[in-house]
Amino acid sequence: MRWVKSSQPRKQRRALFNAPLHKRQKLMAAPLSPELRKQYGIRSLPVRVGDEVVIMRGDFKGHRGKVVRVDLRRMRIFVEGVTITNARGEPRYYPIHPSNVMIVSLNLDDERRRQIIERKRRQRELQLALMKAAAGGSAEAIGEEGKAS
Numbered sequence: 001m002r003w004v005k006s007s008q009p010r011k012q013r014r015a016l017f018n019a020p021l022h023k024r025q026k027l028m029a030a031p032l033s034p035e036l037r038k039q040y041g042i043r044s045l046p047v048r049v050g051d052e053v054v055i056m057r058g059d060f061k062g063h064r065g066k067v068v069r070v071d072l073r074r075m076r077i078f079v080e081g082v083t084i085t086n087a088r089g090e091p092r093y094y095p096i097h098p099s100n101v102m103i104v105s106l107n108l109d110d111e112r113r114r115q116i117i118e119r120k121r122r123q124r125e126l127q128l129a130l131m132k133a134a135a136g137g138s139a140e141a142i143g144e145e146g147k148a149s
Contacts, residue, residue, distance in 0.1 A: 021072050024072045024075060025046055025072060027075065028047050028070060028077070028098045029044045029046045029047070030044060030045070030046075030053065030099065030101050030102060030103050031043060031044045031102050031103070032044060032106075033054075033102055033103065033104045036103065036104070040106075040121060042117060042120045042121055042124060045106070045120075046098075047070060047103065048070065048107055048110075048113070049068065049107070050066060051105065051106055051107050052064065052066050052103070053065065053067060053077075053079060053103055053104060054101065054102050054104050055082065055096060055100060056101060056102050058096065058100055059094075060094065060096070063079065063081065063082055065079040065080035065082060066079070066080045067080075068080050068093065069093065074095060075098075076095035076096060076098075077095070077098055077101070078093035078094070078095060078096070079093070079094075079096060079101070082094045
């Protein structure tokens with residue numbers, strides 16, 4: 001299924017729910033902490049196992065832990081120490097949507113992920129340079145995050 005260009009909410013939801021796994025991976029992105037943003041020059045990345053995150057919303061707000069599992073089918077992540085007890089009294093990981101977390105430490109074991117970060121950084125720098133040129137080269141016209149002020 002091709003990605004929809006419709007602005008109708010029902011078609012957007014349908015596309016989201018029926019998205020193939022390789023597109024769901026992209027949708028599993030979470031924002032980076034301000035320190036990581038400054039270090040890598042990018043705003044967000046798809047969450048991976050081994051990343052350390054802080055939960056920003058919900059019952060577990062403020063909890064910090066490593067991602068132990070990423071469920072692309074349900075579009076949820078599971079964080080170390082974030083558990084609930086099921087009906088049998090056994091602890092179970094609580095599913096969290098990646099939009100509700102912030103990445104504070106990246107798992108950079110994968111060389112390909114380092115390349116992705118570098119590619120995104122270069123692309124962002126190019127965008128900022130183009131925006132600056134379009135604004136007539138004035139530094140005041142471009143905010144710190146690259147947004148027009």
